[in-house]
Every structure is written in structure tokens, then in C-alpha cells.
């Protein structure tokens with residue numbers, strides 16, 4: 001092992017910023033990160049061992065204790081549940097003879113849940129040793145069980161188990177008309193870089209990752225750099241190191257459009273990054289790819305190699321004397337790393353904890369240098385605008401939301417997949433297109449977004465009405481709203497980074513308080529308490545995760561108050577724990593079970 | 608011309624680069640805090656110092672003061688939220704004040720009194736956490752750690768060591784120490800290090816000093832935390 005670690009660290013130039021990739025390689029080989037490896041790495045990378053332990057314990061895909069040689073994870077997204085995940089998991093667990101969350105005694109296989117795998121259009125889905133498994137059903141599970149018990153290496157497994165389809169169903173402005181490699185760069189150089197930035201600003205393009213910040217302004221701010229640089233002469237400005245990062249963490253449950261963009265439009269995404277780099281003056285860039293998309297890694301590396309070959313990346317891009325290259329970093333199972341400053345921390349080899357702002361990444365980002373962070377789709381759109389100019393884009397959409405939006409549609413509809421719409425499209429139009437009827441409601445923007453009821457289907461896809469990073473989950477009338485809220489609320493508690501008190505403790509309290517009501521133990525005051533807690537977490541949390549973690553409860557409580565009410569017991573107060581149950585040990589010790597040894601819970605009020 | 612902000616209507620001068628917390632402290636205005644320490648870099652995690660800046664919630668200990676800021680600090684609405692956040696810290700750990708050696712000297716307890724916290728409000732988590740009494744002079748009772756990272760920062764920034772760190776995610780956060788054994792005795796912590804004395808709660812205690820000052824005669828038994836805080840953190844207090 002010592003030699004393996006030494007070589008591994010050497011292959012990453014002993015850079016602590018490569019910690020995520022190094023740990024991934026160790027986990028992959030030993031199925032955990034052994035203690036001696038941590039000590040050795042701490043020495044080789046010259047960082048405290050506590051930083052390495054911190055990182056291992058922060059990310060879901062790293063472990064301090066051994067997992068199985070086959071690490072199986074099953075996606076716990078609401079869409080997987082709707083496709084029968086619950087029964088399937090029980091079947092899988094029985095078949096493999098391993099409990100959920102455990103390692104089988106022979107060490108061969110471990111089984112656990114994972115947050116949304118980004119395969120909601122072809123679930124139930126999961127991962128085996130990091131590689132995506134799709135469309136799981138009983139026959140597939142039988143097959144997987146046999147393959148594991150025969151100890152077949154993954155590359156000998158039938159390819160169809162790993163088949164990931166694009167499911168590209170409705171294309172528009174962007175998906176219809178991909179650019180040819182190099183076109184955006186040539187157009188940008190021809191027009192002039194600052195002129196191209198002006199086109200991007202004029203196009204009205206706003207970030208597609210959720211927050212909707214105007215992309216042109218972001219690039220301009222990064223180009224300017226921090227305030228103290230404003231007075232430098234142009235040459236000094238040029239010296240300043242800057243970075244361009246593509247955010248492909250895509251962790252919001254129900255979002256999978258970036259997966260398809262990277263699978264089929266990667267050239268255009270990389271080209272958008274390169275145009276950005278040329279404009280702001282960055283020489284290094286990163287693609288932060290969520291660990292769940294490991295299956296895309298080799299393909300993307302090959303495309304980067306092709307681009308270097310074609311002088312679209314490297315030391316002298318298209319002979320213009322401009323240098324830029326892109327590295328791929330893999331995440332390891334942490335939704336919070338989609339938040340841009342947490343993502344940067346992760347890229348620096350640390351736990352994904354959101355930074356304090358200001359300063360913002362555009363002035364102090366990766367390694368403290370001005371950094372652009374944009375979503376995959378944002379870069380793709382920017383490349384298209386660089387070729388076609390900003391007008392066509394600006395002429396589409398609404399007043400405040402220009403262009404088109406690519407949606408990931410899943411849930412109760414006949415054709416889940418990728419759809420592109422001009423902003424301003426109504427929800428009803430979208431539902432008609434994807435074959436959804438008998439609709440109960442739609443979750444727009446994922447758990448952190450909004451649940452709308454079937455009374456609101458005339459509303460519009462737009463930043464000024466219903467904003468979404470791409471997640472669009474449809475529920476029909478057979479679904480139970482409280483199950484949905486339960487799933488989402490547990491998701492946030494699991495994914496809270498734990499940095500700030502309101503989110504760390506608050507998301508766990510939200511989970512408890514909601515479960516109490518859903519399980520039928522709630523009483524009159526409990527809904528008021530729940531709502532108060534929601535407001536507290538929303539308004540006091542450090543970052544967007546905590547600030548939106550109560551949205552599933554708030555948006556459904558607002559629309560279906562009677563649903564929550566109907567769960568309540570007709571008592572004025574219900575204790576938070578089982579009084580009688582708590583006496584069980586005492587009864588056993590005293591060997592008593594008479595009536596006097598039992599405590600009555602507060603009884604039902606008589607009306 | 609001096610630059611100023613207002614806090615609860617009062618005009619407060621500030622210098623460029625100062626946080627709202629620093630400007631407030633220098634002007635003898637108390638903003639409740641637990642993870643802030645004037646000699647250490649700001650952290651912004653406990654959220655007790657939340658103030659409203661031009662209508663938006665911000666952490667006073669990290670947010671830079673800037674001309675034109677209208678800051679609300681000591682309002683009922685804000686203090687109600689602070690009380691709930693303090694209650695969260697109590698239910699998350701195991702804080703049995705009457706049996707804790709830190710009682711009366713504890714900032715968590717004192718801030719709870721200051722905010723008029725009378726009960727836990729939320730259900731207790733009763734987490735199972737260990738003690739580490741391995742070090743000859745210093746002990747850790749993890750039951751009382753609130754993850755403020757003051758010990759982490761004091762060790763790095765003041766003592767020039769790296770004894771402590773916070774590990775884990777979400778509600779599973781925990782304090783770890785820099786030793787292969789995971790025990791405090793195998794770190795290079797010395798009882799005179801700042802890191803051993805900076806803990807706002809009873810999570811890090813110096814051995815053989817317990818109960819030297821009787822309960823009832825301790826710091827916060829006689830002084831409110833706002834006064835203590837300004838006396839200790841503002842070198843020009845009362846001028």
C-alpha cells in the first residue's frame with residue numbers, strides 16, 4: 001500500500017488541491033481509506049491528518065471503515081420511490097443477504113442509500129463502485145446478485161446494466177443547433193473579445209444553475225478583479241491569475257440535464273468555458289463533475305484531449321497566443337458542493353463548507369483569485385451566443401428571462417427526459433408535451449424550489465414566476481403529498497454541511513417535527529411550531545441550502561393546510577417521546593408488568 | 608470625515624476593513640456572539656450575531672461595515688430568533704448545567720440568560736458522545752462542544768499548532784484532534800496554549816482547577832455577558 005500511495009501522490013504532484021481525486025483512487029482500490037494511508041498522505045501533501053479525516057467524513061463516498069468489494073448504493077430520490085424503490089431495496093437486501101447500511105460478513109458486498117443519482121428519467125437507479133446502474137428491476141437485481149456472488153469484475157458485467165440514455169425529447173434554440181468545435185472561439189476572436197462579452201451581456205443570459213445572475217456582468221467583474229487592482233495598468237491586470245469553473249455538481253434532486261449536455265454537447269460546454277477564459281484572462285479551468293457521473297469521466301477526458309490536439313485548448317489556442325486548459329475534478333457525494341463557494345473549497349481539497357460573503361468568488365475564488373463559476377448550461381448558451389450574437393437569444397423568452405431553458409422532466413408522465421422551452425412557456429403546455437394527466441402538482445426547481453398545485457398550471461417558466469435550475473417533477477393524484485415532503489425534508493437534513501447552527505440543528509429538527517405530524521403524533525400546537533421553525537431556519541441559515549430547506553414544508557403547508565390538520569390527534573399536547581416505552585428497562589429490571597408499572601400517555605381529549 | 612453606520616438608530620463610526628461586530632464593540636455596543644473572538648479570524652457559524660442590515664439578515668462578525676448601513680441589533684424579533692438558535696445549541700448536545708464545572712463561567716449559559724431563555728423549547732437529541740481525559744492537564748467533554756471552532760483557530764493562529772479540527776457533515780459534526788490515536792494526550796497541546804482556554808463552554812477544561820471558585824461566585828453569577836464581553840473585548844471600554 002505504501003508504494004501505491006507514494007506513486008499516487010507523486011502522480012498528483014503532491015498537490016493538496018488534488019486530495020479529492022487521490023482519496024477517490026484509494027477508496028476505489030481498498031474500499032475505504034485506511035489509517036496508515038491518511039498518515040502517509042498527510043506527510044506527502046504536507047497537510048494535517050485532521051484535514052484528510054475531515055474530508056473523508058464529509059463526503060458520502062469516502063469511508064474510514066471498509067465497505068464491500070462491491071459497493072452498492074441505491075438512489076433515494078422521490079422519483080425512485082415512485083418507481084418502486086422501496087420494495088426493490090427490500091428485495092435486493094434479501095437477495096444479497098446484506099442489511100441496508102451494512103457490509104456482508106464475507107466483506108464482498110455493502111448496500112446503502114444515496115441521494116438523487118441524476119437518473120430520475122431511467123430509475124430506479126444506483127451505483128456500483130461509483131458506476132451508474134439504471135432501470136433496476138427484479139430480473140436485473142437477480143443478475144447483479146449472481147455477478148457479485150461470482151465475483152465478476154465490473155468490466156465483465158453486461159453493458160446494458162450501465163446503459164444511460166439521453167432521452168432527449170424536445171429540443172429548441174440550443175439543442176437543435178450545436179456549434180461545431182472551434183466556431184465560438186473563431187467568432188469571438190474575429191469579433192473581438194470585449195465585443196463578444198458585450199454580446200453575451202446584451203443577450204440577457206442569466207445563470208442556469210438557479211440563482212440567475214447575469215452572466216455578462218459576472219464575467220466583467222472577474223475581468224476587473226478585486227477593487228485594489230482597478231488602478232493597475234493593463235499589463236498588471238493581465239498578469240493576475242484567474243480561474244473558470246464549470247459547475248457540473250447537479251445535485252438538486254430531479255435535475256439531470258447537465259448529464260445529457262456533458263454526454264452529447266461537451267465540446268460546446270468546454271468551448272463556452274474557453275471563450276470565458278479568453279475574455280476574463282484565465283489560463284486554468286476546472287470541470288467539477290459530481291461523483292455520480294463517473295461514467296462520463298473517460299469520455300470527457302477524451303474530448304479534452306481532442307480539443308488539445310485541435311489547438312482549442314493548450315498553450316496557444318488557435319494560434320492567438322492565448323493559453324487555457326481544463327482539468328476535471330470529481331465530487332464525492334455532497335449536494336452542498338453545488339454551492340459555488342463550497343465547490344471551490346472542495347476543489348482546494350477541503351470539506352465543502354460555503355464561505356462567508358463578501359468576498360464573492362468573482363473577486364476572491366479558487367486559491368483566493370478571481371473566479372467565474374457557471375453552470376454547464378450557461379457555458380453552453382454562452383458558446384452559442386458567441387457564434388450567433390446575442391440578438392436571437394434576447395428575442396426569445398420574457399422581459400426578464402431571455403432565451404430558453406432546458407428542463408429535466410421526471411415523475412408521472414409518459415415521456416420523462418430532456419425538454420427545451422423558451423422562457424415564458426406555461427406549465428400546462430409542458431405537461432401536455434410530456435404526456436402528464438391527472439396531475440396533482442408539480443415540484444419546480446427541485447426540493448429547494450416550489451410545489452405548485454393543479455390549480456396553478458397556467459403559471460410560467462421564468463425567473464420572475466417559477467424559476468428552476470432544471471428540475472421538474474410531476475405527481476399524479478395517486479401520490480401522497482406528505483410522502484413527498486418527508487422525502488425532501490430528510491434529504492436536506494442528510495445534506496446539510498453542518499457549518500451553521502440554524503441549518504445543522506434546524507434541518508434535523510424539521511425532520512423530527514414533520515415526522516411527528518406525519519406519523520400521527522402531532523397535536524394542535526405542532527403545526528404552528530413547525531411553521532415557526534421553518535421561518536427560523538429559512539431566515540437565519542448561512543447559505544442557500546438552509547435558506548431553502550424548509551421550502552417543501554412551507555410551499556405545501558400554504559397550499560394544503562387541511563392535509564396537515566387532518567394528521568393531528570385531537571389532543572392539546574403530545575409529548576416528544578414515549579413515556580411508557582421509556583419505563584421498559586425499569587420494568588424488566590424490577591420484573592414487574594402490573595398496571596401500576598405503566599404510565600399512561602396523555603389521553604385523548606373528550607370533546 | 609469619519610465613516611459611520613447606525614445600529615438601532617445610534618451613529619457608530621467605523622474604519623475600512625472593520626466588520627459590523629468590530630465597529631459595534633469599539634463603540635461599546637454589544638452584539639451577542641459565541642464563535643467570534645476579536646483576536647481570531649472571523650468564522651460566522653453560530654449565527655447568534657445575526658443582525659438586520661438594511662433589511663437583510665447578516666452575521667455581524669463577518670459582514671464588513673460600509674457607509675449607509677442601517678443595522679438593527681437589539682430588537683425583540685432578532686432576540687427571539689437568537690434565543691431559538693441558542694436553544695438549538697442546547698438540545699443538540701448534552702448540557703446539564705448544574706453538574707457542569709463550567710457553570711457560571713460558561714458563555715453559552717450566560718448568553719442564554721441574557722436572551723431570557725427559560726426552557727429548551729425543542730426536543731432534546733441526547734446524542735451519545737465520548738469524553739477524552741487522556742491528556743495529563745486538559746480534558747475534552749464532547750457532550751458540550753458547540754462546534755464554534757474557537758479552539759481550532761486559537762491553536763492554528765495563536766499557538767502555531769494544529770491540535771483541533773471539526774470533522775463530519777451535518778448533525779454528525781464532531782471535534783477531532785491531530786493524533787494517530789485520536790487522543791488528546793498524543794497531540795502537542797500544552798495546558799498553557801490559548802486553545803486550551805478559549806472554549807466558550809465546558810467542552811475543554813483544565814484539570815485540577817475544578818470548583819476552586821465556588822458556584823455563586825463565578826463570573827456570570829454577578830455580571831451579565833454583555834458587560835463582561837465589552838470589558839474584555841473593547842480595549843477602550845467606557846472611554
Ligand SMILES: Cc1cc2nc3c(=O)[nH]c(=O)nc-3n(C[C@H](O)[C@H](O)[C@H](O)COP(=O)(O)O)c2cc1C
Nearest residue numbers: 207208209247249250251338339340374375378544
Ligand atoms: C445548496 C446549493 C446547491 C447548488 N447546486 C448547484 C448545482 O448543482 N449546479 C449549479 O450550476 N449551481 C448550483 N448552485 C448555484 C451555485 O451556487 C451558483 O450560483 C451557480 O453555479 C452559478 O452559475 P450560473 O450563474 O451559471 O447559474 C447551488 C446553490 C446552492 C445554494
Ligand code: SF4
Nearest residue numbers: 702704707713808809
Ligand atoms: S457547557 Fe455551559 S451550557 Fe453546557 S452544560 Fe456546561 S455550563 Fe451548561
Ligand code: SF4
Nearest residue numbers: 752753755756758806
Ligand atoms: S471544544 Fe469548545 S472551543 Fe472547541 S469547537 Fe467545541 S465548543 Fe468550540
Ligand code: FES
Nearest residue numbers: 497500503542546
Ligand atoms: S451552512 Fe451548511 S448548509 Fe447552511
Ligand code: FES
Nearest residue numbers: 640653654656668
Ligand atoms: S458570532 Fe457571528 S456567527 Fe457566531
